[in-house]
Amino acid sequence: MKSLRLGVNIDHVATVRNARGGATPDPIRAALIAQAAGADGITAHLREDRRHISDEDIARLSRDLEIPLNLEMAATEEMLAIALKARPHAACIVPEKREERTTEGGIDVVGHFARLKPIVSALGGAGIRVSMFIEPDRKQLDASRELGAPVVELHTGAYANASGAAQDALLKHIRNAAEFGADLGLEIHAGHGLTYENVKPVAAIPHIRELNIGHFLIGEAIFIGLTDSIQKMRRLMDDART
Numbered sequence: 434m435k436s437l438r439l440g441v442n443i444d445h446v447a448t449v450r451n452a453r454g455g456a457t458p459d460p461i462r463a464a465l466i467a468q469a470a471g472a473d474g475i476t477a478h479l480r481e482d483r484r485h486i487s488d489e490d491i492a493r494l495s496r497d498l499e500i501p502l503n504l505e506m507a508a509t510e511e512m513l514a515i516a517l518k519a520r521p522h523a524a525c526i527v528p529e530k531r532e533e534r535t536t537e538g539g540i541d542v543v544g545h546f547a548r549l550k551p552i553v554s555a556l557g558g559a560g561i562r563v564s565m566f567i568e569p570d571r572k573q574l575d576a577s578r579e580l581g582a583p584v585v586e587l588h589t590g591a592y593a594n595a596s597g598a599a600q601d602a603l604l605k606h607i608r609n610a611a612e613f614g615a616d617l618g619l620e621i622h623a624g625h626g627l628t629y630e631n632v633k634p635v636a637a638i639p640h641i642r643e644l645n646i647g648h649f650l651i652g653e654a655i656f657i658g659l660t661d662s663i664q665k666m667r668r669l670m671d672d673a674r675t
């Protein structure tokens with residue numbers, strides 16, 4: 434089975450910083466600790482309203498990280514210009530609504546195909562690896578491939594919020610979508626809402642190559658520190674894979 438990468442999302446270090454409007458806690462310091470703790474990549478979402486990560490954070494991450502930066506972004510001209518300047522390793526296209534607390538669902542690649550096409554082409558043309566954050570749905574996988582995105586990230590939020598038989602059924606959707614997408618030649622990532630409790634069944638899906646995890650890891654860091662929080666997640670992922 435191919436290895437499973439862990440991307441650590443540092444957005445919520447910036448959420449805490451911005452609660453007081455100062456410079457601490459510094460999300461770049463968190464990113465460097467994550468890097469030293471064994472994270473395979475850093476993910477950061479520059480939202481339109483700049484509620485957590487700032488433009489300056491993205492510039493500093495691009496400059497200071499040795500591991501790949503995955504920039505989560507809405508498909509807008511403004512974000513495209515920032516991505517082309519920052520040149521992250523990867524860009525994950527997410528839907529964005531101002532009133533939402535977090536990314537509430539996958540992007541509708543089928544419905545927004547014409548609007549997404551030039552943005553995905555421009556990012557890809559600049560050597561940025563584009564992923565589409567989608568629901569585990571065959572039509573969205575087909576459309577992502579047609580769009581020319583090499584990667585999809587499957588939204589695990591519904592699975593994470595469910596329990597019992599409903600959660601089992603949602604896991605099955607994710608597993609089927611991962612297999613279907615990999616057969617199309619897409620690289621499969623997954624993320625949203627993953628915790629120590631729910632990560633293993635997702636990490637055990639052999640076609641998934643990367644998990645992006647943020648909110649839980651940053652919250653857990655309050656109690657056990659960021660290094661331990663990340664390394665425990667890494668161990669659970671590795672256990673699930675063997």
Ligand code: PXP
Pocket residue numbers: 442444478505525527535536566586623624625626627645646647648649
């Ligand atoms: N992947 C994507 C595309 C996301 O938008 C987010 C949340 O910003 C995550 C992963 C991480 O989700 P969580 O913070 O719930 O772990």
